[in-house]
Amino acid sequence: MQLSVAAGTDVGRIRAGNEDSLFADADQERGLFIVADGMGGHAAGEVASEMAVQIVSRDLTSLRNISGTIPPERMREALMAANRAIYERTLQEPDKQGMGTTASCLIVGQGRWVIGHIGDSRIYLLRNGTLRQLTTDHSYVQEQVDAGFLTPEQARYHPYSNVITRCVGANAAVVADVLSGELQDGDLYLLASDGLTGMLEDPQLKKILESRQTPGRMVDALITEANRRGGLDNITAIVVQVLAVQGTDRAGTTGEQAAARHA
Numbered sequence: 296m297q298l299s300v301a302a303g304t305d306v307g308r309i310r311a312g313n314e315d316s317l318f319a320d321a322d323q324e325r326g327l328f329i330v331a332d333g334m335g336g337h338a339a340g341e342v343a344s345e346m347a348v349q350i351v352s353r354d355l356t357s358l359r360n361i362s363g364t365i366p367p368e369r370m371r372e373a374l375m376a377a378n379r380a381i382y383e384r385t386l387q388e389p390d391k392q393g394m395g396t397t398a399s400c401l402i403v404g405q406g407r408w409v410i411g412h413i414g415d416s417r418i419y420l421l422r423n424g425t426l427r428q429l430t431t432d433h434s435y436v437q438e439q440v441d442a443g444f445l446t447p448e449q450a451r452y453h454p455y456s457n458v459i460t461r462c463v464g465a466n467a468a469v470v471a472d473v474l475s476g477e478l479q480d481g482d483l484y485l486l487a488s489d490g491l492t493g494m495l496e497d498p499q500l501k502k503i504l505e506s507r508q509t510p511g512r513m514v515d516a517l518i519t520e521a522n523r524r525g526g527l528d529n530i531t532a533i534v535v536q537v538l539a540v541q542g543t544d545r546a547g548t549t550g551e552q553a554a555a556r557h558a
């Protein structure tokens with residue numbers, strides 16, 4: 296497998312700190328990518344998103360075979376472990392009370408992808424000119440849209456648009472959405488926090504993802520555009536381009552090394 300990957304995060308133009316965390320690691324066998332968007336006062340959101348990224352990446356790093364029924368189960372367990380650890384910390388440390396985080400995780404390899412998802416960060420797939428949101432937001436406004444009470448347009452500008460209905464660490468237990476599918480040559484995956492997707496609508500995301508630039512340039516363009524439109528929240532984006540599902544080019548992964556771009 297040959298991937299080209301880039302990741303970036305930015306505080307935006309309004310917030311004092313960055314409560315988003317990200318993880319991106321890829322080699323010839325598999326790629327593992329996580330975006331987490333924390334919440335909670337006294338910088339607790341930062342702690343929650345970091346804990347989620349650390350626990351999920353630690354638990355899944357040894358997962359090398361992405362086919363079969365085991366990877367979705369491992370994904371679910373990793374998110375449950377993160378939930379447990381964050382929730383226990385909210386009980387032990389009063390200043391961490393109420394902290395939590397979203398977590399959107401993508402693992403790719405052996406021609407497959409598996410997603411684990413909680414909250415309103417998003418994972419998109421651009422394939423054959425169509426941009427599709429693979430994850431469903433666990434948010435108040437998404438529930439209203441699903442019930443037919445709001446249009447997607449009304450949801451976007453709704454005063455409760457940032458209220459999420461599922462969160463890692465808020466309760467003793469949480470149910471993750473776990474999805475899987477097939478990888479194809481040319482696939483482009485985007486993982487993003489709502490500081491990006493709240494500022495850019497899907498057609499605007501698509502325009503940048505179709506620009507035939509390197510993933511590094513795309514990440515920079517996404518962050519720049521979100522800031523240009525107001526930068527109201529922390530902005531995080533990971534772009535994963537599948538150059539070849541098969542093939543064992545010696546370089547394996549080309550392009551920017553994501554780790555260097557962590558905030």
Ligand code: CA
Nearest residue numbers: 332489490528
């Ligand atoms: Ca956010």
